[in-house]
Amino acid sequence: MATGFDYIVVGAGSAGCVLAARLSEDPSVRVLLLEAGPADRSLWLHLPIGYGKTMWSAKYNWCLYTDPDPNMNGRRIYWPRGKTLGGSSAINGLIYVRGQKEDYDRWAALGNPGWSYQDVLPYFIKSEGNERGASAYHGGDGPLKVSDIPGRHELIDAFVKGAQEIGVPATDDFNGASQEGAGYYQLTTHRGWRCSTATAYLKPARARPNLVVHSLSHASGVMLEGKRAIGVKYLRNGVESRALLAPGGEVLLSAGAIHTPQLLQLSGIGPRDLLEARGIPVAADLPGVGENLQDHLQIRLGYECTRPITTNDALNSLFGQAMIGMQWLIRRQGPLAVGINQGGCFMRALPGESATPDIQFHVATLSADMAGGKVHPYSGFTFSVCQLRPESRGHIRIRSGNPLEPPEMQPNYLSTDLDRRTAVAGVRAARSIAQSNAMAPYVKREVKPGPEFGTDDALLEFARDNGATIFHPSCTCRMGPASDPMAVVDARLRVRGVDGLRVVDASAMPVLVSGNTNAPVVMMAEKAVDMIREDRHTPA
Template sequence: MNDVDYVIVGAGAAGCVLANRLTASGKHRVAVLEAGGPDRHIWIKVPAGFNKTVYNPKLNWGYETAPGPHIDGRKITFPRGKVLGGSGSINGHLYVRGQAADYDTWAQLGCRGWSWTDVLPYFKRAERRVGGEDAVRGRDGPLFIEDQREPHPLSDAYIAANEALGLKRTPDYNCGDQEGTFLYQQMMRGGRRWSPADAYLRPALSRPNLRVIQWALAERILFDGRRATGVRYRGRDGRQETLRAARSVILCGGSINTPHLLQISGVGEPAWLKAFGGDVIHALPGVGRNFRDHYAVRVSALVKGAGSLNERSHGLRLMGEVLRYAVSRKGLLAASPSHAGGYLRTRPGLETPDMQLYFAPASYAGGRYGTAVLDTRPGMTLGASQLRPESVGHVKALSGDATEKPEIQPNYLADQIDRDALLAAMRYLRKLLTTRPLADHVVHENFPGPDVNSDDELMAHARATGSTTYHPVGTCKIGTDPMAVVDPASMRVIGLQGLHVADASVMPTMVSGNTYAATNMIAEKASDLIPTT
């Protein structure tokens, strides 16, 4: 199978979907290239293993951002999955579709066929969900969506405090209207992570027309004139190999790797390509631009009257939690990073929420999220990220060598609208801490602490401690404008033949929430749009 019909680059969320859908009829030969290895790591299937996997260099591309000019020049660790299942094997499990208005905006921007009404059938086709309305939720799909198996009392208090401040409790934030407060839905099955590899790839592996090649780094897309004919890759043993695609090469590497591979293959902004001595096969200035990501800030507090997850993560109590999880799939190890949350509007005049909230009945050592070490004292963390940031960045290849990492510049907090929204969100989080019944559990705020009060001090906190929420999108957007990269009607790279993109990079604007669900939908829809006859 060195000559196949379709070569899929990347076995993450989108690649797994397409590998399954394109081989289902048995008519097409498909090969999948994955730069990482198998998803057998012990912590991948355990939900709380997020802290063990998201920064693991064996499962990760190991990216970091360029210094951020509006976040005190900081570089931010930027995990992306390098394993079967991609980032879906190391992410935080949350299943969030976004707002109906997100997709209606895509349609209004010229992406016909991508309105909420258009994409809803693909969300439903993917899901196996118990609960919600039949009109909007899927029942028979491969992607299991569960409610939390054991909600924490602090999460209940958090939701009640939101209600006391006027934010309604919403029964299903995935129905198109997000506004309200709730417990997050999770991509799990029986208390274990349910990844793209579990849902889509593994059921297709027995098909004789599917070949999955692991430890295979795609180095270059091969062209015959303006037609993509295959991919050159380097195997684990260091040898170069070639896969020929009779119909199409489909890029599913995500918002970092897809534009990077296009650029080092000669497709992109000519000035960028020439800067590192690259060939210009096809001038397409939008490749790598339009980068957007959710930037989150957090506050944490010590708690009383309700044990947090912190104390259960150390010593003999941790051993007890391991045993409990093994027996019942409940407890500390069945927990996601975020348990509860909400969507609210930070200013009058907005038609839909512009802020996503996060809550965890746990806190991190030193108060800083991402240390992967929970505090030893009882604590909780409240967070927020702006849903549709105006700040736009880029992904730019700096070398023609596929092993050289690209420049990732999200440009966080460049726009005043983003700064104002985040400031309003931090004020809201502070108000939650003083609102009963959550306030009944607060000993005192320990991060950033009671000495941080003014607008300038809060923004300094946001610049110094904010982080990615791992939601990069937009670097090969669908559309009809001069900066569009992908045709929304066929997922074909504009101006080229036999080359398609189907992953989070095609989103023309940010979706309102975590990006896995939308990426899964994009791949489901792409499996119908990419020509197979």
Template sequence: MTKETSNYDYIVVGAGSAGAIVATRLTEDPSTRVLLIEAGPEDSSYWSKVPIGFAKILIDDRYMWNYETQPEPELKGRSFPLPHGKVVGGSSAVNGLVFTRGLPYDYDSWVKMGAKGWGADDTLPYFRKLESWAGGSDAFHGGDGPTGVENARWQTPLADAFIAAAMNTGLPRNDDFNGAKRDGVGYAPLDTRRGRRSSTSEAYIKPNRNRTNLHIITEALVTRILLEGRRAVGVAYERGNQEHEARANAEVILSAGALHTPHLLQISGIGPGALLQANGVPVIRDLKGVGENLMDHVQTGRTYITNSPHTFNRAVGNPVSQLKAGINYYMGPRNGALTNGPSSVIAYLRSSDGLEEADVLMHFLPFLPDDTGWGLNKQSGFRIAMFKSRPESRGFVRLSSPDPKAAPSIVFNHLSTQSDVDTLLYGMRFAKQMSETAPLSQHVIKELDPGQQGESEEGLLSFIRGNANTSFHYAGTARMGDDDLAVLDPSLRVRGIDRLRVIDASAMPTITSGNINPAVLMIGEKGADLIRST
């Protein structure tokens, strides 16, 4: 066993969306020494900078964790992969870029569950702090924060047709989904600055990398939290073929994400006592909520062949179009396909008139994948995808072995409530209506999926159960609250363990109504302030 030659004030585990923010904010004080440990490599891939490069990154094991679920009971017993970022910047360096904060309702519901200080009015200043909105500073947006945010730059006649069709069904136009209103349809806000991905690696780490009080170790797997009684004093980690220990004089902060953070807690003896004992892990603190409350947005959708050339299939599907797209990106106005993630347009809608807030988020994805699921089909196509904004289904992350390198058992229990099923059925029916509404209908040649299977309610539900998949929005497995399943207090401290906090998506009491990365960034910003003030 080799040990670090010097101690640190803080150790942050995970250099992803939240951890990168925590480490850089804490080291704004030059007297504060921080060790930031990341299991993956540096963010050196070309494809992590170009927005469309997400498709290349997701299949690259160098930069991705590739866990898999256990068979999902309500998805016809299917297991599916769970790719997520293993790189400096974490999932902010590899995700689909859509920058939706969610609804004020989401954060106010956190307060009702015991997360005092996390309501919509409490969190707005942190969203403004982290953001550099292309439209400039106002009551809802920041204008000079580290993270660039702008509406999709690739605005095409096909995307315009989708927007117009949605408006013809009664949805209002919305050009600012993080402003005063959320309902409606419009171009998606993206986590980009002038068409370039604005990950926490680019926005937080890169400008501050030379701070002498910020020590970053990559390709290092944290294997357990070092505890003296019920007090966190450091971490053990492996790098190369060596084992190391690092000590923290102030606190250990877990920012490893909603799948890894609960697993690391459990491996270290913090979690459901019976589960730990069954796996040969001595119980330090029996906290039955660790690893429970796992949430995700399960998504489904309809797929079409189109007569439009304004899809990824045509824009970057052959050498000539790739050359044109490259010229646009590197020498032109940078408003082409390379500036986009998978979604170019989104829509918030309500499955019932009596709902207080929108409960369906719909995405327009202008591409048709090939049979592998990752490449581009030779035909031009698009997909209308959707998920329920606030699903009721809950799953778990549970250690399967005392070996920290053994993957945990993960089950989401997607579509285990009737409400979740009914909302997706509504979304699929609405998507069908959209495809048959002008002017989008003029661009549809054929519906591929679900096709004839979706003509009956029974067939449509069977299609959903057989094809629905993750949105990669893992959250909630060490949640804040005041009940017996709460793992954290509102200051993000682990209950019953001194000097240990969780600052990542695990802390969410409920999932936010949209792509969750903006909320994780906010948790990082607010979490850093909580450390400095408590």
């Protein structure tokens, strides 16, 4: 049994590494960081293109599957989640996107003071070390390194011009004054290497004597004494261990939108009916734990290219592979330094219904049957389109009291009329760009869906049969006011009805942001640190 910690952080992912590093800056406190996965020692966790390897690695990835989704023709959908120091930031697609100003203003309007765009922008800036330097919207010296993609690709240039043809402006910054536009993404890379939160935050902090990091330590429950968290139970080397807080300490759950609600439910914090049905004594009846699940559903359009200029061509020949290796070794450029998606677009698929972009594109200069899959034998590229603000809501629910058993995961994709119409409109928008004058010289054929999918009904069926996650599950422990019966945490991320317990990860989002989730979660953790410190020094 380890005792006397001021903070026990569960989950060393996008939020947990930030919390552990920032809180341990104070030498007067002791911090324990627990991570179920191993240390991040594999080269594939640090090479940007390693995404293709870690996507299926059971060592560094939870390799989860949803329950059969009735809206997706009963399919179980693969949900990769990071299981190592750095969490999903160590295996993600590296794209640095914050979402829209309106997302955070909506958080505040839902009864969460302190979370408006003006409130959170300073934390985005604080966390960011953008190679372009500091500005009104960007940080130049923060821990999380953000870089331009080295070099340009004619397919991405053609995509941007094609988007302009249908009325979408070109942009060089999706995180500036306006998100709308088409252009190149910036990535969380630094000099050709991935910059996960383990690299950015945790690695520089590891030498501190007041920070203890336990990998291969699977949290199995929050220990409670009455209505106060006093520690965490966890399995290490198959043996149950316990870590106890010092008086006035806090447990900080940062295990992500799947495992945080699972851990709360295992600890007796959640919907009474579910807990009683699973034989879990009820410590706090919070019906919102595990509900309100939201995710971005991606629909992938695959194209055969007229020219051998794609990453498929390089990866499908020994000479091409050698050239990729030399590009990276000599100049830290090329596919090894980029990952998968280089370009993108934020636009309105239903302009009459949305004042801001409602879909996002990820454009890859390669093609495969799914993200991270084996590339096709022909020259290929991919347009992946997702709805930014889905109305569909799912849930996460434990199946038993066994912490090693994956929970029930039901996303309920495409369960509303708006989501279905946006999916179809998104595919049509992608086709419009592919059929533009700028793209025409590069498109030999549309492989998927293919010309036989022409009607709205056919395209919706294609989405049901082929849609997949873009890896952004969120909102399962949502933030909200006391008047919201489904709110799990308050605006200071404190779990309602339990002292000494907070949730700091994507599960605390009240609604999903309009874009990729890594940067927003880092921001949330930076802001949480300030709130935790303020509350620690404020008399009860």
